[in-house]
Amino acid sequence: MNVTLIDYGAGNVPSVERALRRLGAQVETTNVAEKISAARCLVLPGVGHCAALIAALDAHCLRQPLIDAVGRGAAFLGICLGLQALYESSEEAPTLPGLGLLPGRVTRLPEDVKLPHMGWNTLKNIRATRLLDSVPSGAYFYFAHSFAAPAVGEESAAVSEHGREFIAVLEKENIRAVQFHPEKSGAAGALVLRNFLRAAA
Amino acid sequence: MSLARRIIPCLDTDGARVVKGVHFEGLRDAGDPTELAARYDAEGADELVVLDIAAARDNRPTFLETIRGVAEQLAIPLTAGGGIRSLEAARAVVRAGADKITVNTAAVERPELLSELSAEFGAQAVVLAIDAKREGGGWQVRIRGGRQATSLNAREWAQRGVELGAGEILLTSVDRDGTQSGFDTELTAAISNAVSVPVIASGGAKVPAHFLEVFTRGAADAALAASIFHDQVQSIRALKEFLRRSGVEVRLPC
Numbered sequence: 001m002n003v004t005l006i007d008y009g010a011g012n013v014p015s016v017e018r019a020l021r022r023l024g025a026q027v028e029t030t031n032v033a034e035k036i037s038a039a040r041c042l043v044l045p046g047v048g049h050c051a052a053l054i055a056a057l058d059a060h061c062l063r064q065p066l067i068d069a070v071g072r073g074a075a076f077l078g079i080c081l082g083l084q085a086l087y088e089s090s091e092e093a094p095t096l097p098g099l100g101l102l103p104g105r106v107t108r109l110p111e112d113v114k115l116p117h118m119g120w121n122t123l124k125n126i127r128a129t130r131l132l133d134s135v136p137s138g139a140y141f142y143f144a145h146s147f148a149a150p151a152v153g154e155e156s157a158a159v160s161e162h163g164r165e166f167i168a169v170l171e172k173e174n175i176r177a178v179q180f181h182p183e184k185s186g187a188a189g190a191l192v193l194r195n196f197l198r199a200a201a
Numbered sequence: 202m203s204l205a206r207r208i209i210p211c212l213d214t215d216g217a218r219v220v221k222g223v224h225f226e227g228l229r230d231a232g233d234p235t236e237l238a239a240r241y242d243a244e245g246a247d248e249l250v251v252l253d254i255a256a257a258r259d260n261r262p263t264f265l266e267t268i269r270g271v272a273e274q275l276a277i278p279l280t281a282g283g284g285i286r287s288l289e290a291a292r293a294v295v296r297a298g299a300d301k302i303t304v305n306t307a308a309v310e311r312p313e314l315l316s317e318l319s320a321e322f323g324a325q326a327v328v329l330a331i332d333a334k335r336e337g338g339g340w341q342v343r344i345r346g347g348r349q350a351t352s353l354n355a356r357e358w359a360q361r362g363v364e365l366g367a368g369e370i371l372l373t374s375v376d377r378d379g380t381q382s383g384f385d386t387e388l389t390a391a392i393s394n395a396v397s398v399p400v401i402a403s404g405g406a407k408v409p410a411h412f413l414e415v416f417t418r419g420a421a422d423a424a425l426a427a428s429i430f431h432d433q434v435q436s437i438r439a440l441k442e443f444l445r446r447s448g449v450e451v452r453l454p455c
Contacts, residue, residue: 048323
């Protein structure tokens with residue numbers, strides 16, 4: 001499986017690359033628009049501040065090629081900020097438009113719990129999705145974020161809870177994304193990545 | 202089900218080896234960092250911390266090599282630190298494979314470092330390490346591996362650090378470190394209840410009851426230990442099974 005890993009300088013690019021290679025994928029890391037336009041399998045990683053991701057995509061003129069590739073049917077996986085960027089906007093960077101591939105706004109988790117939501121948490125309200133094939137129901141995944149997509153859209157395939165429910169896994173046709181870090185989530189995370197590669201093949 | 206409490210082994214490295222000491226002194230060899238990292242990942246550690254205690258002795262290239270080797274072994278988050286004084290040094294550590302950076306003395310000496318790191322990597326990647334020693338009715342911040350006193354109060358410094366951009370506090374009791382007499386749960390609770398970010402308790406762990414105590418009375422979000430794991434005095438899996446039986450939510454790998 002050939003995977004195009006979008007490298008705009010995010011901190012977790014090397015670990016995502018390593019995790020995909022362990023599963024046998026051929027990974028090309030790139031920030032070149034033409035390569036993203038032509039990709040059949042795209043992974044958008046991300047960690048840190050949402051504005052940094054959006055600004056970096058725009059600085060490298062990757063926004064439209066990415067939207068076009070997904071529109072053509074390329075298999076897409078967003079990780080952490082790569083999930084949040086799919087929406088129209090985020091409270092974390094109110095003036096920057098998101099990719100707008102999904103309707104809605106990413107919002108901050110409540111102040112009455114410790115933030116960032118950092119550590120291992122479980123999933124619930126799981127509907128059938130390729131990403132979670134054979135994943136045990138009590139499996140833990142590693143999260144590190146303070147903003148999240150409200151668990152309201154039909155794209156939600158599983159939610160998690162920290163102060164409120166939020167989308168942990170989403171799937172809408174060829175668009176898939178996870179709020180946790182599969183590359184840091186041990187065997188359960190590797191299984192999610194393997195499922196993505198299979199769905200994309 | 203909710204957020205699980207984390208168990209974090211810590212590798213103190215000097216050059217290419219893991220070392221251990223009592224009260225920040227009297228070092229001896231404790232193994233190969235990549236071998237220990239692979240073992241802890243397989244045993245169900247939730248994260249790994251690597252601290253370069255030789256940082257002051259100009260061993261930076263070796264340390265980056267160690268981080269690369271350790272990161273290669275891990276499918277869990279990696280925090281690295283020891284002697285990081287600049288954004289540039291932090292970038293090198295992140296590029297080598299660390300998910301989070303921890304700073305201690307350098308942040309006391311130049312608190313803006315926390316804001317610079319947070320702006321570049323996000324608060325979730327910035328761990329403020331605080332070495333605290335009982336002093337009168339409170340706790341005083343110590344620097345340079347616990348050897349040097351400061352005028353800072355640990356509780357106030359933790360709060361200030363979070364305002365500046367730290368996303369987590371790694372809190373070590375200088376009084377308990379290396380003694381294996383249990384965590385300072387009073388200290389941990391005082392800091393954990395004073396800040397809005399997760400707190401990792403460190404210093405003094407020996408038996409499973411110590412961990413139970415720091416997660417309940419100590420209000421810790423995570424607990425860190427070194428030699429009891431290195432010496433196989435305590436298995437991580439057995440520790441987590443004990444905690445789960447005692448009603449603490451932990452992640453048991455499948």
